[in-house]
Amino acid sequence: MTERPKTPREPISAREPLVLIVEDDELMREALSNLFASIGLEVEVFGSATEMLQSTLPDVASCLVLDIRLPGMSGLDFQGELAKANIHTPIIFMTGHGDIPMSVRAMKGGAVDFLSKPFRDQDMLDAVTMAIERDRKRREADRIVANLQTHFQTLTPREREILALVSSGLMNKQIAAELGLAEITIKIHRGHIMKKMDAKSLADLLRKAETLGVRRAKP
Secondary structure (H helix, E strand, C coil): CCCCCCCCCCECCCCCCEEEEECCCHHHHHHHHHHHHCCCCEEEEECCHHHHHCCECCCCCEEEEEECCCCCCCHHHHHHHHHHCCCCCCEEEEECCCCHHHHHHHHHCCCCEEEECCCCHHHHHHHHHHHHHHHHHHHHHHHHHHHHHHHHCCCCHHHHHHHHHHHCCCCHHHHHHHHCCCHHHHHHHHHHHHHHCCCCCHHHHHHHHHHHCCCCCCC
16 A cells, blocks of 8 residues: 555544554555555554644544554553543554563553564454454444433433432332332333333343443442
């Protein structure tokens, strides 16, 4: 794949999984681009961490193939900056000058793999495939949670209170006694909660409450 120049904040369009390459060696960038393109992956290349930060990335499953030694911000420092920014793109590190402390730091920071140059093409492809699948699952989980949060926001304060008590295992009669309400009122609230949370059963409602971290307030 031939590299093309990018301007600051240029949007990158891609719908297929995307591999981001940050590597200051032009020949290595080209070799990696060709390798990933050979299995149908979209690729974007950058010569430095700063260059990548100046680009707008698409909201697709992706991974970052990152060189440890870069001009300006190092790969490990860049990993730290992404974590601070709450960016969870899986990272595969590569280096020609790796050592054990460096690899330990990278893996503790959540890196998927740490490959020493020269590495086998298949090892890199395996790492990228695993990283993209990990990102795809994370994105799906985030989507599910965001959808649940949208439903949860439609609950009234009283319904949220009752949901927390239901999730703690209390029966309608017990909830009514604790809140000083009639049992029939609790049943009505639970019906509203089930509908608003799009829960098919009590077990489904409890799973959703658990996913959202709904807990009974401590006395």
